[in-house]
Amino acid sequence: MTAPTTETATTETAGTATATTTTAATAAGTSAPPRPLTAVPGGTRSPLTRVEGPEKVTGAARYAAEVPFENVAHGWLVGSTIARGRITAIESDAVRAMPGVVAVIHHGNAPAINTDYQSIMGTPDPILGLFQQDTVPHVGWPVALVVADTSEQAREAAEALVVRYEEEPHDVVFSADSPDFYTPPPNMLGPADTAKGDLDAELAASDVVVDEVYTTPEEHHSPMEPHATTARWDGGRLDVIDSNQSTMFVAGELANLFQVEPASVRVRAEHVGGGFGSKMVKPNQIAAIMGASATGRPVRVSLTRRQMFTMVGYRSPTSQRVRLGADAEGRLRALDHQAKAQTSRVAEFLEPCASTSRVLYDAPAHHTSHRLLRLDVPTPTFMRAPGEAPGAFALESAMDELAVRGGIDPIALRARNEPDAGPVSGLPFAGRNLTACFEDGARRFGWADRDPRPGVRRDGRWLLGTGTAAATFHAGAGPSTASVTAEADGTYTVRINATDIGTGARTAMVLVAAETLGVDPGLCRVHIADSDLGPAMFAGGSMGTRSWAWAVSRAAGDLRDVLAEGGDIPAEGVTARSDTTEALGSLAEKERHSFGAQFAEVAVDTATGEVRVRRMLGVFAAGRIVNPLTARSQLVGGMIWGLSMALHEEAVRDRASGAQVGADFAGYHFSANADVPVVEAHWVEDHDPEDPIGIKGVGEIGIVGAAAAIANAVWHATGVRHRHLPIRPDRVLAAGTGSEGYGAADA
Amino acid sequence: MREFGYERAADVPGAVALLNADPEARFLGGGTNLVDLMKTGVERPAHLVDVRELPLDTIESVDGGLRFGATVTNSDLAAHLDVRRQYPALAQAVLAGASGQLRNMATVGGNLLQRTRCGYFADVSQPCNKRSPGSGCPAIEGEHHNHAILGASSHCVATNPSDMAVALAAFDAVVTYETVDGPGELALDDFYLPVGDTPHRETALPPGALITGVRLPAAPVAALSRYRKVRERASFAFAVGSVAAALDVRDGVVHDVRLAFGAVASRPWRARTAEGALTGGPATAEAFAEAADAELAAAAPLADNAYKLPLVRNLVVAVLTELAEEAAR
Incomplete structure (x- = not known):
């Protein structure tokens, strides 16, 4: 089994001659050539083009559905065609016989999913309890997953799958005059009234x-990059290459949903083509993991644009x-x-x-x-x-x-x-x-x-x-951890579990670290979007940059103080770490x-x-x-x-x-x-x-x-x-x- | 999506022969509509016969008119000097459609055969008499704010999405085709079939026919012509209403006029009633409005698309008024 070419913070070699600024460059194991960072004149601070820009515009940047895996199988979700009712039959035998099909998973054979827990976002959306029930609450509700050798075979088989329903009357009309409006209980945003x-x-x-x-x-959000996940079991560890707004949050949810140790789940989201609130935990991640468990192969599930209109919120x-x-x-x-x-x-x-x-x-x-x-x-x-x-x-x-x-x-x-x-x-x-x-x-x-x-x-x-x-x-801001390492070669490595959903988060963290350290941004590389990097705020609620920069600037500031004391930098570098949990709590309560x-x-x-x-x-x-x-x-x-x-x-x-x-x-x-x-x-x-x-x-x-x-x-x-x-x-x-x-x- | 075979045809007889060898084969032009429909399962051909490389990509003058081949791209058609000089509304109509990338791929033949963008037609989980005859038409009671107001039936209220075809309708285009039994042609008026109870039958092309090109007869009136399209954003959207118009005014009197409407029917709607009302009469805004009303008297709007009546009426008045002012200069 070949590892994906995206990189890991733990296996990287930090000693390349000149700093590169993206994980993707060191990732492929190549010594990336030095790249001048392009400063743009005319801003109030120091504007910087995206550090991963060249990879993105040349197509070298791999998005979740593009990371190659050997022997990968493709999962295709089947959505309900009725708005309310019950599944009475899933005629999977005919589909199993179709070319390339290796598994058909549905409520009759799916493994148990645990949805009885609380996270920072509350209880999980029941749609994450994939194939745990025969009832259907809306059109597009996932009712089956077909896994096949190719994406085309999976799609053809999924579309051929006959699902029979017992339909009940439904109501989808949002009418302000309805007598059925109710007062919701208080939530994270305060009381209803x-x-x-x-x-x-x-x-x-x-x-x-x-x-x-x-x-x-x-x-609808409809980010340009559709929701996509590739999951595999790798030596007892769940390895998930995903498009999401927080690898930490997604990893935590997956550990809860599949009832495994949090340390057994690794989620990465190297490049993300937009999220806007829609890319947290969705059926694609659950389906890919179920498929990987059922087949013993890496399984990739990408949503179609049409599926995004029913499965990821709006x-x-x-x-x-x-x-x-x-x-x-x-x-x-x-x-x-x-x-x-x-x-x-x-x-x-x-x-x-x-x-x-x-x-x-x-x-x-x-x-x-x-x-x-x-x-x-x-x-x-x-x-x-x-x-x-x-x-x-x-x-x-x-x-x-x-x-x-x-x-x-x-x-x-x-x-x-x-x-x-x-x-x-x-x-x-x-x-x-x-x-x-x-x-x-x-x-x-x-x-x-x-x-x-x-x-x-x-x-x-x-x-x-x-x-x-x-x-x-x-x-607002959420607690985050970060580390900044002064490498022996004079470069700096920032590790922060941020996600760059297109906002330029990577570049922002380079700037924050460089400014705090008082060094050229070109000397700083940053690793993000890997749950192994530890806890940090998700990319959402306009809180990402505020939260991550807080952690990075503290770690960089501490490192700067250590370095100011002088002395040689050992081969493993000098690292300072930060955790903003306490600092956030000490902020006075204000609007x-x-x-x-x-x-x-x-x-x-x-x-x-x-x-x-x-x-x-x-x-x-x-x-x-x-x-x-x-x-x-x-x-x-x-x-x-x-x-x-x-x-x-x-x-x-x-x-x-x-x-x-x-x-x-x-x-x-x-x-x-x-x-x-x-x-x-x-x-x-x-x-x-x-x-x-x-x-x-x-x-x-x-x-x-x-x-x-x-x-x-x-x-x-x-x-x-x-x-x-x-x-x-x-x-x-x-x-x-x-x-x-x-x-x-x-x- | 269904696995399919693919072959590229070398010449017209070869293309026709390949298509007729498999009842589930389809011609592939630019693929800008067919491939989308294959992905969603609306079209499930077993075989694609690629006709884009056929030697049908020329535009030439014939008897004062123009003749262009079926594989001429939308971009090339819109950019051709003779098209722009003799039939400016045609160039404008083509440029009003799709995006630059799509126009570089899309062909004249495919444009004439593109399918409706009705949301029910595009969703295989929904009933649709056009896609699945006899299954019903949910648009009539459902979402139809961009559906037909003219010439529809209780079986289907979908519209033809082509901009190009609206201008072609105004200029009496003739569609030429090839079959295993030899060539044939159809006036655009006869090319698109009435909806009736057979909305799945869209054209009068014989089975297995390959469109080879379009002929536009000489039409001096077309030299002063315009295409105006209204859509829900500034580009890259299908019309909610459009008008192709040409006008020849002499001494304030309408000597010749052409009018066709888009996005109002299952076909480009040649407005002959309005043309008849205008010819020989004054070229005034009042006359233009009356003529539009005469044409739209046959309209049968649904609950949510009656706005198309004032829209088309206002477009007719605006475009003809502009043309009359230009004629007077």
């Missing part, structure tokens, strides 16, 4: 009131009622954000939309609430800015409506409502700088020249408008968030319903920026996703079958290059002297508020308020240009 003050009284006493409902549809559709009441100057007297979302019948996931209102604005009467509806659908999950992305669309659209009705500039309205402390927590903010973002953005965007009247600017067939919105996202101001200019042809975004500009207060180059990429990427959310993204469910219609990239639209205009991302100085690391993370803030800025710009262009995403041609056509000043017409 918060309330202070007398809403009715404050609304009644308000000079200006907004009371509207905003909706967002079901949306963002719930939302319906949000927002009520705002303000005095004549625009100071909020009442804020009520009621958010509804869906979950599956087998697990609970809450899209916490109203949490946005718990951070952005305060009012004497301030209420937020969440309600959930169980349907016969897949379980939703975290997706880029869970809660804030749809939540800010609703809240920041409502704030724009309040500004229009009150005759107040939208930026002035927000400045007038800067809270002194957390509206719900009462805790001080560690820093906001939201007003600074708006001021800098207004200057760069040219907001001062804006005529507030809607529907009065034309460029040929296009009506033009501009809009703005606020953004916020939590700035810690990043903030931002989004601006957009749109063109709308109301005769055809076409909306084109001409310009987007975002200014963010996101703490210390480690690498301006990749940080800008993340912010711009988030903003483009917001554009996509505003105009394109929408998963549609067929009421009769419960399946998604058009579950592929022909049917599920997101912005194409031609939709993406000039997009600028900037940041303001955002320094918290109490925060030893100062990094806040930029993974999610870019999407927050972007859709609202665009929808607000569409109002400014046409005079019609669009409260339902996406703003499709048919909706724009139906809405026309309206004539009432507030644009009360719904699309």
Whole structure:
């Protein structure tokens, strides 16, 4: 059996003449030639192109489904075609006889999986209890795995497998009017409801009131690289090559699910082509391990794009009622954000939309609430800015409506409502700088020249408008460990179990280590994404860089101190290690968030319903920026996703079958290059002297508020308020240009 | 996906012979649609006969019109000087479709035969009368916001996705083909069959026929023509409504006009009623709107696609108004 060519921290030879900066280079056992790192001029700090960039653009970087294994077999998952019911028969005999088929695994013969445990993310999603039951809770629920010699044979056999069901009536329609909404229990994000003050009284006493409902549809992550896993048993140890957001988390979950010692599981995720919340533990990992156990061969399971629409989670559709009441100057007297979302019948996931209102604005009467509806659908999950992305669309659209009705500039309205402390927590903010973002953005965007009247600017067939919105996202951190080694040859090796899901994490860690050590980044190599490296935060929640940089900078700082004492470096090098668990705990309890101001200019042809975004500009207060180059990429990427959310993204469910219609990239639209205009991302100085690391993370803030800025710009262009995403041609056509000043017409 | 045999045909008779040797064989052009459908199991050919290298890749002038072969790529067709001069709407239509990479692969023959992008058709776990005759049409009661408003039936409401074919319909294209019994041709009007109760039968091509090319008759009116496509993003999406139009205005009177609609029917929709209403009349926005309404009087929208009526009407008015203004310059 041949080992994969990806590298391991324990077997690498660190003594190559000149430092290479990726594990992949040393991995293949070759002495990688020295590579100059490309510094990019013009940033506030030292911008660095991705250290693994050459491997990625030449195809040398291996993703999970590409790592070669000898004698690998291929697993193909079979998803349920019914939305609710029971499997009555799986006619596997015919499929077993098909060319190349080596195993068919289903609820009748699958090994036991343990789902009775708690991890940092709570109880495992029941979909991970693969083939443990004959009941089916939604379309696409995995019901069998076919393993064959080739991927094509596995797919053909999987598609030929006849599964018989006893169907039960199902309901997949997310209707805000349903009587079945319930109040979810408190979760990691806090209680479902918060309330202070007398809403009715404050609304009644308000000079200006907004009371509207905003909706967002079901949306999917669909990272470019599909979920893929290769698993094998290697001398009693489970070796998993995977695409995920945390090898540590995945390894821990797999140890629990398969009831093996945590030390017996090794998970690596050398390169990951996007995650966005969807790449934690999913059926592909479980299936690959089951296949490996059943066949004694390495087994690879890759999901198809279509399977990704049912097996890896998505963002719930939302319906949000927002009520705002303000005095004549625009100071909020009442804020009520009621958010509804869906979950599956087998697990609970809450899209916490109203949490946005718990951070952005305060009012004497301030209420937020969440309600959930169980349907016969897949379980939703975290997706880029869970809660804030749809939540800010609703809240920041409502704030724009309040500004229009009150005759107040939208930026002035927000400045007038800067809270002194957390509206719900009462805790001080560690820093906001939201007003600074708006001021800098207004200057760069040219907001001062804006005529507030809607529907009065034309460029040929296009009506033009501009809009703005606020953004916020939590700035947290998780405990992490790291080590930094001074090698005898004068290079440095950083070990941190980070995952680079496309964000540039590897490069950021090189920069953090080099800056702390006071050495050239070209002397630093970094090993990441291997559960054997030890515990570290996952790449998610905009917490990765903040958490890992904390650990790396501490280890590098300690090493620097040791090296300062002088002396020779022995052959094995000098290593310093860190663990941030205690440091995190000593941080004072405060409201810690990043903030931002989004601006957009749109063109709308109301005769055809076409909306084109001409310009987007975002200014963010996101703490210390480690690498301006990749940080800008993340912010711009988030903003483009917001554009996509505003105009394109929408998963549609067929009421009769419960399946998604058009579950592929022909049917599920997101912005194409031609939709993406000039997009600028900037940041303001955002320094918290109490925060030893100062990094806040930029993974999610870019999407927050972007859709609202665009929808607000569409109002400014046409005079019609669009409260339902996406703003499709048919909706724009139906809405026309309206004539009432507030644009009360719904699309 | 099913294992399949693959052969590359050397000449037209050889291609036809290879196809007819296996009832489960399919011609492979650029593969931009067929291969996708094979991956999802909608198409399960036992054999592919690759016709992309056949000597059918020329564009030539014939009797004041044009003739182009079936293996001309979309990119080459759209870039050809005579196409751009004589039938600008055709070049625009082709460029409005797909992406640069796909247009480099896709061929004229394959473009004419591409299948609907109805989401139910593409999902083999769903009923679909077009894919599996008699199984039903879930789109009628289900998701149909981009389905047909004209010429559909209770058996199928899918639309033809081609942009190119809309312009070809406007310009009276003739499709030529080869069979084991010799060559033949079909006017585009007759090429696509009515839906009726046989949505799985899409064209009037004889069984086993290979499309060899398209002939466009001389059409001076086409020199002033336009294709406008509305879709749910700026590129790389199928139309939710489109119009190919050509206009010859003399002294404010419509001397000649061509109109065809896309994304409204199972076929490119030649708007002859509207053309008749306009010919000889004033070239005004009011007249354009009335003509569009006359054509759309036959429309039978479903619950969620009635927006296509104002969309097509507005497109007709906008495009013809632009052309009339250009004619006046």
